[in-house]
Amino acid sequence: MPFSSRESCLPRRRHKNYTGVTMDKKMLMGVIIKRLKKEFPVLKCGLDFNSPFELLVSTILSAQSTDVHVNKVTKTIFMKYRNVKDFAAADRAVLEKDVSSVNFYRNKAQNIQNAAKILVEKFGGAVPQTMEELVSLPGVARKTANIVLYNAFNITEGIAVDTHVIRLAGRLGLTENTDPVKIEQDLMEITPKKEWGNITHLLINHGRKTCQARKMMHEDCVLFDICPSRDS
Numbered sequence: 001m002p003f004s005s006r007e008s009c010l011p012r013r014r015h016k017n018y019t020g021v022t023m024d025k026k027m028l029m030g031v032i033i034k035r036l037k038k039e040f041p042v043l044k045c046g047l048d049f050n051s052p053f054e055l056l057v058s059t060i061l062s063a064q065s066t067d068v069h070v071n072k073v074t075k076t077i078f079m080k081y082r083n084v085k086d087f088a089a090a091d092r093a094v095l096e097k098d099v100s101s102v103n104f105y106r107n108k109a110q111n112i113q114n115a116a117k118i119l120v121e122k123f124g125g126a127v128p129q130t131m132e133e134l135v136s137l138p139g140v141a142r143k144t145a146n147i148v149l150y151n152a153f154n155i156t157e158g159i160a161v162d163t164h165v166i167r168l169a170g171r172l173g174l175t176e177n178t179d180p181v182k183i184e185q186d187l188m189e190i191t192p193k194k195e196w197g198n199i200t201h202l203l204i205n206h207g208r209k210t211c212q213a214r215k216m217m218h219e220d221c222v223l224f225d226i227c228p229s230r231d232s
């Protein structure tokens with residue numbers, strides 16, 4: 001594990017809470033996972049897909065857009081462009097128009113098409129199954145690669161850090177960092193590896209339902225007593 005060597009060097013920050021129990025971040029994360037699993041017993045990716053490539057396309061489109069909206073768009077485009085070769089050969093202007101209701105559609109259309117071309121030319125049309133290969137594709141950073149690896153291939157390489165995860169990790173006192181890559185490292189150090197895929201879904205669900213960007217529903221929150229932001 002790439003970050004384990006740092007672990008012993010990290011200060012063991014203690015976390016005060018209403019439970020009367022002093023917790024370090026690992027203990028805190030354990031309680032968070034247990035409670036959120038009870039709150040959200042069924043965890044699944046919010047994006048609809050029928051193949052690893054469809055998930056790759058959907059995840060690229062989902063940056064700064066909602067899963068619900070992306071699912072509406074992909075329902076149509078996945079009928080028109082049936083596979084990676086269709087995306088690679090598409091007329092760019094038409095593809096842009098097809099995804100134009102999504103934020104940053106020009107960039108995203110360009111990345112999707114260029115990624116499709118690389119997949120055809122270098123990977124035999126298949127989506128690669130390693131972090132290193134995935135992040136070599138246009139428009140694919142660690143978040144997208146983690147989502148594809150975990151949800152399409154059941155491979156756990158890291159923790160997908162999206163805007164909900166960034167916000168909640170900070171509010172819950174799980175990290176002092178704001179950079180997604182550093183937040184991912186911090187979360188990997190305090191989360192059992194078997195939960196790396198789940199923690200993203202759990203924090204996203206909690207962020208959508210209770211701890212929203214503009215509205216924190218402290219009074220309805222199952223993490224209230226252990227949350228350092230409960231008075232904010």
Ligand code: SF4
Pocket residue numbers: 171172210211212216217218221222223224227228229230
């Ligand atoms: S107590 Fe408030 S700030 Fe903390 S996780 Fe719950 S809703 Fe978010």
